[in-house]
Amino acid sequence: xxxxxxxxxxxxxxxxxxxxxxxxxxxxxxxxxxxxxxxxxxxxxxxxxxxxxxxxxxxxxxxxxxxxxxxxxxxxxxxxxxxxxxxxxxxxxxxxxxxxxxxxxxxxxxxxxxxxxxxxxxxxxxxxxxxxxxxxxxxxxxxxxxxxxxxxxxxxxxxxxxxxxxxxxxxxxxxxxxxxxxxxxxxxxxxxxxxxxxxxxxxxxxxxxxxxxxxxxxxxxxxxxxxxxxxx
Amino acid sequence: xxxxxxxxxxxxxxxxxxxxxxxxxxxxxxxxxxxxxxxxxxxxxxxxxxxxxxxxxxxxxxxxxxxxxxxxxxxxxxxxxxxxxxxxxxxxxxxxxxxxxxxxxxxxxxxxxxxxxxxxxxxxxxxxxxxxxxxxxxxxxxxxxxxxxxxxxxxxxxxxxxxxxxxxxxxxxxxxxxxxxxxxxxxxxxxxxxxxxxxxxxxxxxxxxxxxxxxxxxxxxxxxxxxxxxxx
Amino acid sequence: xxxxxxxxxxxxxxxxxxxxxxxxxxxxxxxxxxxxxxxxxxxxxxxxxxxxxxxxxxxxxxxxxxxxxxxxxxxxxxxxxxxxxxxxxxxxxxxxxxxxxxxxxxxxxxxxxxxxxxxxxxxxxxxxxxxxxxxxxxxxxxxxxxxxxxxxxxxxxxxxxxxxxxxxxxxxxxxxxxxxxxxxxxxxxxxxxxxxxxxxxxxxxxxxxxxxxxxxxxxxxxxxxxxxxxxx
Amino acid sequence: xxxxxxxxxxxxxxxxxxxxxxxxxxxxxxxxxxxxxxxxxxxxxxxxxxxxxxxxxxxxxxxxxxxxxxxxxxxxxxxxxxxxxxxxxxxxxxxxxxxxxxxxxxxxxxxxxxxxxxxxxxxxxxxxxxxxxxxxxxxxxxxxxxxxxxxxxxxxxxxxxxxxxxxxxxxxxxxxxxxxxxxxxxxxxxxxxxxxxxxxxxxxxxxxxxxxxxxxxxxxxxxxxxxxxxxx
DNA sequence: TATGAATGAGGTTTCATTCAT
DNA sequence: TATGAATGAAACCTCATTCAT
Numbered sequence: 001x002x003x004x005x006x007x008x009x010x011x012x013x014x015x016x017x018x019x020x021x022x023x024x025x026x027x028x029x030x031x032x033x034x035x036x037x038x039x040x041x042x043x044x045x046x047x048x049x050x051x052x053x054x055x056x057x058x059x060x061x062x063x064x065x066x067x068x069x070x071x072x073x074x075x076x077x078x079x080x081x082x083x084x085x086x087x088x089x090x091x092x093x094x095x096x097x098x099x100x101x102x103x104x105x106x107x108x109x110x111x112x113x114x115x116x117x118x119x120x121x122x123x124x125x126x127x128x129x130x131x132x133x134x135x136x137x138x139x140x141x142x143x144x145x146x147x148x149x150x151x152x153x154x155x156x157x158x159x160x161x162x163x164x165x166x167x168x169x170x171x172x173x174x175x176x177x178x179x180x181x182x183x184x185x186x187x188x189x190x191x192x193x194x195x196x197x198x199x200x201x202x203x204x205x206x207x208x209x210x211x212x213x214x215x216x217x218x219x220x221x222x223x224x225x226x227x228x229x230x231x232x
Numbered sequence: 233x234x235x236x237x238x239x240x241x242x243x244x245x246x247x248x249x250x251x252x253x254x255x256x257x258x259x260x261x262x263x264x265x266x267x268x269x270x271x272x273x274x275x276x277x278x279x280x281x282x283x284x285x286x287x288x289x290x291x292x293x294x295x296x297x298x299x300x301x302x303x304x305x306x307x308x309x310x311x312x313x314x315x316x317x318x319x320x321x322x323x324x325x326x327x328x329x330x331x332x333x334x335x336x337x338x339x340x341x342x343x344x345x346x347x348x349x350x351x352x353x354x355x356x357x358x359x360x361x362x363x364x365x366x367x368x369x370x371x372x373x374x375x376x377x378x379x380x381x382x383x384x385x386x387x388x389x390x391x392x393x394x395x396x397x398x399x400x401x402x403x404x405x406x407x408x409x410x411x412x413x414x415x416x417x418x419x420x421x422x423x424x425x426x427x428x429x430x431x432x433x434x435x436x437x438x439x440x441x442x443x444x445x446x447x448x449x450x451x452x453x454x455x456x457x458x459x460x461x462x463x464x
Numbered sequence: 465x466x467x468x469x470x471x472x473x474x475x476x477x478x479x480x481x482x483x484x485x486x487x488x489x490x491x492x493x494x495x496x497x498x499x500x501x502x503x504x505x506x507x508x509x510x511x512x513x514x515x516x517x518x519x520x521x522x523x524x525x526x527x528x529x530x531x532x533x534x535x536x537x538x539x540x541x542x543x544x545x546x547x548x549x550x551x552x553x554x555x556x557x558x559x560x561x562x563x564x565x566x567x568x569x570x571x572x573x574x575x576x577x578x579x580x581x582x583x584x585x586x587x588x589x590x591x592x593x594x595x596x597x598x599x600x601x602x603x604x605x606x607x608x609x610x611x612x613x614x615x616x617x618x619x620x621x622x623x624x625x626x627x628x629x630x631x632x633x634x635x636x637x638x639x640x641x642x643x644x645x646x647x648x649x650x651x652x653x654x655x656x657x658x659x660x661x662x663x664x665x666x667x668x669x670x671x672x673x674x675x676x677x678x679x680x681x682x683x684x685x686x687x688x689x690x691x692x693x694x695x696x
Numbered sequence: 697x698x699x700x701x702x703x704x705x706x707x708x709x710x711x712x713x714x715x716x717x718x719x720x721x722x723x724x725x726x727x728x729x730x731x732x733x734x735x736x737x738x739x740x741x742x743x744x745x746x747x748x749x750x751x752x753x754x755x756x757x758x759x760x761x762x763x764x765x766x767x768x769x770x771x772x773x774x775x776x777x778x779x780x781x782x783x784x785x786x787x788x789x790x791x792x793x794x795x796x797x798x799x800x801x802x803x804x805x806x807x808x809x810x811x812x813x814x815x816x817x818x819x820x821x822x823x824x825x826x827x828x829x830x831x832x833x834x835x836x837x838x839x840x841x842x843x844x845x846x847x848x849x850x851x852x853x854x855x856x857x858x859x860x861x862x863x864x865x866x867x868x869x870x871x872x873x874x875x876x877x878x879x880x881x882x883x884x885x886x887x888x889x890x891x892x893x894x895x896x897x898x899x900x901x902x903x904x905x906x907x908x909x910x911x912x913x914x915x916x917x918x919x920x921x922x923x924x925x926x927x928x
Numbered sequence: 929t930a931t932g933a934a935t936g937a938g939g940t941t942t943c944a945t946t947c948a949t
Numbered sequence: 950t951a952t953g954a955a956t957g958a959a960a961c962c963t964c965a966t967t968c969a970t
Binding site for chain 4: 502586613614618619620622623626627629630631634639640647648651652654655657
């Protein structure tokens with residue numbers, strides 16, 4: 001169950017430069033996830049990626065640079081897949097609960113990415129913005145639908161998000177099990193004003209598992225017929 | 233408006249060694265609060281405390297050591313004063329809301345301490361334990377009193393605590409104003425199952441301001457009424 | 465007002481390889497003139513020449529190599545044009561004064577070349593030799609003609625040359641204006657033994673301006689009168 | 697005939713810090729003299745001074761810092777001793793010739809210092825100022841005394857100085873012998889307008905040798921009776 | 929020829945820590 | 950206790966140079 005090297009996989013069919021860059025990013029994810037963004041030295045990253053230290057600087061300006069690249073990629077991918085998975089859900093209560101649960105599922109399915117994401121949220125303000133946009137949309141939808149009885153503003157969003165992140169962290173660190181997603185979701189709905197009964201029902205409804213993936217099938221030769229969705 | 237040097241103040245009447253140690257701790261708080269636990273070098277701490285770098289090692293094994301000393305002290309003091317201020321409150325709903333609000337008040341009244349505390353919570357697991365004991369007690373009291381309709385366990389406590397911390401952080405970083413305490417408190421009560429009306433009433437009830445102090449020997453011209461102090 | 469790219473211009477009608485080489489040399493002159501011979505990296509030179517770093521090594525062994533190529537070329541060109549401009553002057557006093565003045569004019573008319581030359585004189589002994597031959601000839605002519613009352617040897621030549629170079633540097637760095645040529649020339653003649661009056665007359669006599677060029681194939685719309693050019 | 701370690705010698709009776717600093721400066725002089733100010737790495741300097749690389753940074757901010765320290769010291773010492781040696785000479789013609797000759801003698805007597813000084817003149821504009829002040833004074837004195845028939849201004853001073861420096865460089869590099877001082881001095885006087893005969897007489901008059909020294913006798917314990925001159 | 933990714937030695941600088949005073 | 954100079958490992962980064970394409 002070693003590291004999955006999602007970036008390397010993604011760059012499989014790209015040029016040499018892109019592949020080297022991807023190897024560095026995978027190495028960085030692994031170390032960032034384990035030790036945070038400060039601890040790993042550039043040399044360590046290069047060594048783990050199995051290349052000369054100088055090569056790092058061919059592809060990134062410095063550690064901050066790769067950290068941001070890695071982090072933004074992860075956040076985008078996470079959010080994109082999350083959004084995709086909820087495309088056909090309309091009810092805000094359902095959406096909010098599902099977002100929390102699936103987000104935790106996804107971020108948990110690839111521990112390094114989840115950890116790196118978790119660290120990134122605190123380290124880089126930009127990453128937050130990316131994610132929060134979606135969250136805000138769902139909360140406002142709920143307000144419009146009359147399902148939530150609280151004011152939706154930055155304060156609420158921050159609070160809400162921190163609950164999700166805390167649950168995620170608990171799962172990643174092994175303190176909590178798979179039910180964590182449902183538990184926070186239920187608490188969040190209660191907080192928002194959803195009646196306790198409905199909160200419980202929605203938050204605990206069975207949900208198919210999600211796995212974080214990165215588009216992998218051949219790119220360059222180009223799949224002639226665009227299938228409905230190239231991913232599971 | 234400069235730093236308050238609470239440790240130095242506390243050690244005012246102690247031996248020279250204790251006073252030197254306190255100066256180091258005050259310097260450390262100031263730097264930790266501003267730059268986190270990694271960034272400041274031992275030399276910087278010593279320089280800010282206005283003593284030779286070698287002196288640091290007379291009093292602390294290493295940076296980790298002083299960081300722990302500092303944060304544990306802060307946490308203890310914070311919790312102690314919080315507890316003291318709520319000694320005569322019995323109702324769990326009131327206690328829980330008040331704890332959240334006053335905690336934020338206290339931690340906010342001395343920005344460096346608040347920031348250092350905030351950082352410590354993530355960096356040192358031990359500091360959490362200290363604080364959480366009190367929190368658990370109040371939540372369990374509420375469960376026994378039938379005021380809360382959720383299961384009280386580690387998961388709930390973590391979630392609850394992260395909400396408070398998020399509000400605290402928002403205030404410290406200037407994103408939110410003084411009402412943040414009431415806002416989280418209200419959200420927390422709703423989450424716990426307190427009816428929306430009561431949650432609002434309790435969370436927004438006027439409360440006298442608290443200021444973090446390190447009670448010790450008679451202050452400057454010395455207020456006679458204050459009892460000697462709980463510490464040497 | 466941008467750089468003149470004299471080498472590129474000179475190689476205009478040569479093979480591709482020669483043109484690439486010339487572009488590198490122009491880039492090198494520009495950087496050497498600005499930052500000296502050590503500071504610019506091979507990568508910088510290549511980047512300024514708008515080609516891949518590897519290409520550099522197709523044309524030059526290393527930085528020393530291009531530095532020499534560049535400065536020897538500059539020195540030759542400078543001296544050649546200087547010599548050409550004085551072909552019909554016979555009197556040593558006139559020649560010596562004119563050489564100094566026109567040398568400064570030329571080296572000044574193309575600031576990068578002037579600066580690179582100036583730097584080269586100190587860095588590469590070889591470059592000196594090239595220039596000094598001409599200088600010695602004129603000084604010896606003056607001695608034969610009885611115009612100079614000092615012994616002409618290496619010491620005198622060095623001293624004389626350093627005076628010219630100092631004036632050149634002053635002009636290039638903006639400390640002195642256009643009259644610098646005449647001033648040194650006058651001082652030099654006095655030093656050599658030319659009576660003060662004559663020294664002044666000769667050194668300040670009006671002189672048409674010279675511009676450093678790399679004569680090659682017909683210029684833009686092509687001045688017909690100029691003979692084909694002394695080079696391929 | 698190894699290196700003389702003048703700084704170390706000077707700091708003999710000072711504190712430990714000053715002595716370490718002096719050792720670094722001596723090492724720096726040796727390397728700067730041989731390779732210029734760019735080539736030697738900080739590590740090389742520390743290694744030659746026989747201490748850990750980190751120690752360098754206890755005493756100097758960076759290479760520029762030590763280069764300046766070294767250079768300013770050398771220039772000051774050189775100028776001070778030169779000035780001292782000419783204290784009782786009044787005639788400007790004599791002074792000017794003597795200054796040039798003795799300056800070359802001094803700078804030559806301690807080759808490393810001379811070389812370092814020579815390099816410094818080109819690298820640090822500030823060092824020039826120091827030296828040039830004295831030079832200007834003598835030239836202006838000559839003008840006042842009616843001995844010189846040229847205008848004394850920056851241009852003249854630069855030219856004059858470059859002649860001296862060129863002679864110095866020639867001696868240091870072994871191209872010229874001990875008579876170089878007299879030769880330039882004679883040329884300089886001619887240039888300034890001193891009749892050829894007088895120029896020769898003054899410039900070649902026998903002069904006792906000078907040696908660059910640094911005050912060396914016991915400092916701290918303090919010599920009770922100030923002798924007329926503590927130096928040879 | 930031209931490319932540009934990759935290399936790794938070597939430079940600069942910081943810093944926790946020791947130790948003689 | 951307090952000092953602060955000294956240490957050296959280790960971080961960061963640059964760069965001349967090679968080499969497969």
